[in-house]
């Protein structure tokens with residue numbers, strides 16, 4: 464919707480008012496810090512209270528969002544759907560059993576022009592004003608506009624770095640390759656972005672409907688469970704995690720244990736855990752925290768908005784994302800689409816979903832023109848967090864890929880481990896899932912689908928340190944069937960200068 468001159472003027476004035484509010488809030492926060500430490504004498508003088516007292520963005524009371532059936536989104540109806548629900552309802556599926564989607568009142572958002580939103584979002588980067596220091600909540604009006612700042616549970620997630628992978632790009636003959644480090648986050652994966660939103664809404668629900676939400680639960684391959692347990696622990700909310708026994712890394716397993724969740728190690732795979740959690744959450748007041756719950760995607764979509772913001776609102780040509788349960792690829796699409804629909808950018812990037820060959824139901828569907836999707840039995844993969852054969856968000860992923868002229872690629876175990884290790888040699892420290900995305904990038908580049916100057920973003924979804932065991936195995940050349948082309952095993956040396964010098968000169972003859 465185009466704004467008339469007088470409306471633009473109003474929006475500009477509002478933006479300035481808000482900027483003043485944010486900056487005033489920031490300086491007040493700074494001024495209050497010493498007193499907050501002595502909060503016994505000065506109760507309430509903290510950044511949450513400061514947010515409570517701050518006037519909302521003028522006109523923001525008109526902003527709102529609702530659940531609508533995902534089918535309505537597929538049909539292009541969005542918030543105009545006749546079936547819709549308040550976000551205060553506890554439900555995960557529409558009347559027809561299909562998924563739900565959070566839809567925003569785009570006309571209300573469009574009352575503020577693109578320049579207004581850019582200025583607002585840019586002005587919040589790096590602030591400590593509650594809750595805008597979070598990369599997710601800095602876009603609060605586009606996430607959960609009606610949620611009170613008092614209810615937000617945040618660890619100032621998001622704002623992850625997007626860096627120019629100059630040397631790795633050069634190896635692939637590319638000049639404009641970037642890596643978005645979504646794994647550089649509180650619990651070491653992108654899941655924090657969605658979990659802050661879900662747990663914040665739960666925090667509200669527990670105040671208005673205490674009997675309806677007694678605990679929050681999820682099935683997990685290790686990252687959702689880590690994020691859920693951390694955010695629940697921060698808010699004092701009980702959490703329960705269903706983990707496939709012996710199928711997640713030690714670092715992932717210890718996270719919910721440390722955060723006090725009830726950890727159930729179940730003798731099945733992720734798909735089995737996912738079925739169980741759906742039954743359990745349907746039967747008792749345990750709130751479902753998997754990305755089947757569309758609240759999660761409202762947080763995850765902010766990573767896409769953040770990428771555009773980091774490129775000064777320029778659109779990259781390609782964004783490559785590893786896919787498992789397939790919520791994230793749709794979340795990225797939603798973020799990009801919202802920016803386009805509200806005029807912040809003029810096009811969408813092409814999306815690539817990268818799957819492990821051992822768990823590739825979307826890749827198989829893509830090969831068949833998305834006809835007759837069939838779940839698969841996911842086999843063991845080093846990319847264990849995407850060892851998923853029956854993705855809940857398959858329909859969401861297909862929509863995202865169709866709308867962006869997207870591509871699906873796959874990577875064998877050797878390809879994904881090699882790709883992660885090769886990129887590590889240029890200074891990264893990749894998890895195997897990022898290895899899947901890097902392998903997809905390499906293949907698309909070699910086939911000439913991605914051109915030398917295409918601006919390309921690889922989304923790194925978890926921190927490599929969560930998967931140290933598999934990286935050690937690779938570098939020790941211990942993995943059966945994998946040569947380890949980029950392995951760099953440590954050299955055992957006796958305690959003698961001669962032996963040390965020999966070892967150095969073997970590697971660097973000119974020393």
Ligand SMILES: Cc1ncc(COP(=O)(O)O)c(C=O)c1O
Pocket residue numbers: 652684686687754785786787788789790791792848849894896924925
């Ligand atoms: C590290 C990591 N990468 C990628 C994914 C895939 O995300 P999605 O399930 O939304 O496709 C997951 C979880 O599934 C994950 O934990």
Ligand SMILES: N[C@@H](CCOP(=O)(O)O)C(=O)O
Pocket residue numbers: 681682683684685686687688752753754755787788790848849
């Ligand atoms: N990789 C995920 C799998 C579950 O995905 P979700 O996004 O639907 O919660 C995990 O870490 O559990």
